[in-house]
Amino acid sequence: MSWIWLRVLLAVTLALAGGLVGRLLGLGDRWALTGALTGMAVGMLVFIIRDVWRGHQLLRWLSGAMGGEPPRMGGFWGEMATRVERALRSRERGAAIERDRLAQFLSAIEASPNGVLLLDASEQIEWCNALAADHLGLDRHRDLRQRVTNLVRAPAFVTMLQSRSFEQPVQISQPGGSGLLSVIVRPYGEGQRLVLTQDITERERADAMRRDFVANVSHEIRTPLTVVAGFVETLTNLPLSEVERKRVLALMAQQTQRMQSLVGDLLTLARLEGSPRPPSDAWLPLARLGSAVEMDARGLSAGRHRLNFDWGGEVELAGNEAELLSAVTNLVSNAVRYTPEAGQIEVRWRQRPEGAGEITVRDTGPGIAAEHLPRLTERFYRVDGSRSRDTGGTGLGLAIVKHVVQRHGGELLIESTPGQGSCFTLVLPAMRVRLPVTRLAAHS
Incomplete structure (x- = not known):
């Protein structure tokens, strides 16, 4: 003073x-x-x-x-x-700190996997992040101070706001019907609303696939179980001749084998989905894998087809031998099952110029219509269900092949024309294909 x-x-x-x-x-x-x-x-x-x-x-x-x-x-x-x-500078520093905090907070909201929308007491839009704008078809700048129900007119959302019943989320379609949203509203402040949106399209699709999968598994297992149960009742209650008894036992064995194959394929899929990616430094000779595939194919064909194999000489692949064997065996087994007698099946290895490798299985079977090709690798999808069961297929073979090749960083290519046969190509990346060191030295 x-x-x-x-x-x-x-x-x-x-x-x-x-x-x-x-x-x-x-x-x-x-x-x-x-x-x-x-x-x-x-x-x-x-x-x-x-x-x-x-x-x-x-x-x-x-x-x-x-x-x-x-x-x-x-x-x-x-x-x-x-x-x-001094007071002004202190206030400016405080305001700058608060602006930085607000900017960081808004950046964090922008990075949120959920859409965020802030409404005032009159349900007008105060702020929204880019994801909420994309979910609800809004312009995050032009639509500020607009009443949200004038822009988002989904009946379930409007009803929830009007009834002020915010306990449960509601599901609405994205603009244009491109997906499904889960919308949660929470009150805060003085009559304000926080709206959270989440794209649940993939989750709902996965849930639908899971429900279909459970239903398909139940159906696939119930059918042979019903047959076996019927045969057991027949053997128990009816006097059968020796020929009839042998025939019934053979059919029971066939259905039991079908259930065993189905359970085995299900376990294989579960193991593929839950295990780590195959190593990229565990090398195996393609000829060894090919020899096992060829033996299974000739046993399954029993001389009914013309089989040609070309494994490309001394080539080595990096990956899980059991998985690769399962994938190639599934492709060749399908070709044998669906190709008529005296038909031709060719299995060939080819190395692409960029280093990637292909195992191609080509047959002269009935072929597949184009509308079925995109869904062939879905679990339990069958072009002709009755025929697939007659040939002993479980409907999981191509799903296993797709999982195996994707786990090895490759892809499965399918070409087919009705009446002209089919061609399935398993492509492996260059990092999983090599020639032995001795052969490389000879080439050099």
Whole structure:
């Protein structure tokens, strides 16, 4: 508070100085008092003018943008300017910190996997992130301050807002019917609403696939179980001849084998989906894998087909031998099952110029219509269900092949024309194909 005493001292000093000058300039005693008073008045006037001018400078700075330096002066107004500047700078720093925090918070919301929409008490849009705008078909800048129900007219969403029943989420379609959204609304503040949107299209599709899978497995297992149960009842209750008994037992064995194959394929799929990716440094000779495939194919064909195999000489593949054997065996077994007697089946290896490798299985079977090709690798999908069961297929073979080749970084290509046969190509990336070191040295 030293500036107060300085201000009082300055005022008294100016008054005394003015009075002294006035007295010295006075003519005689008559004018001495008048001169002293006049001098005091002039001194006070000078002080007031100086004070008013400093106050004016400070006021002008306060009235402006206050971006530059405040007026530098001593005394009361100087102290006032310094404290005002300090308070302003402190407030600016606080505001900058809050802006940074808000920016970080909004950036975090932008990075959220959910859409976020803020509504005021009148259900007008205050803010939304890019994902919410995409989910609900909004323009995040143009649609601000617009009533949300004028823009999002899904009946379930509008009903939830109007009834103020926010306990359970609702599901609505995305604009254009491109997907399915789950919408959650939560109240906050003074009548405000927080709207969260989540794209559940893939989840619903996965749930539907899971339900279909369970239904298909139940159906596939129930059929042979029903047959076996019927045969057991027949053997128990009816007197059968030896020929009839052998025939019934053979059919029971066939259905049991079918169930075993189905359970085995299901376990294979579960193992493929739950295990780590195959190693890329475990090399196996393609000829060894091909020999096992060829043996199974000739046993299954039993001389009914013309089989040609070409494994490309000394080639090595990196991966899981059991998985690769299962994938190629499934392709060749399908070709044998669906190709009529005297038909031709070719299995060939070819290395592409960029280093990738192909195992192609081509047959002269009945072929497959184009509309079925995209769905062939779906579990339990059959072009002709009754014929697939007659040939002993479980409907999981191509699903296993697709999983195996994808786990090895490759792809399965399918070409087929009705009446002209089919061609299945298992493509492996270049990093999983190599020639043995001895052969590479010979080439060099």
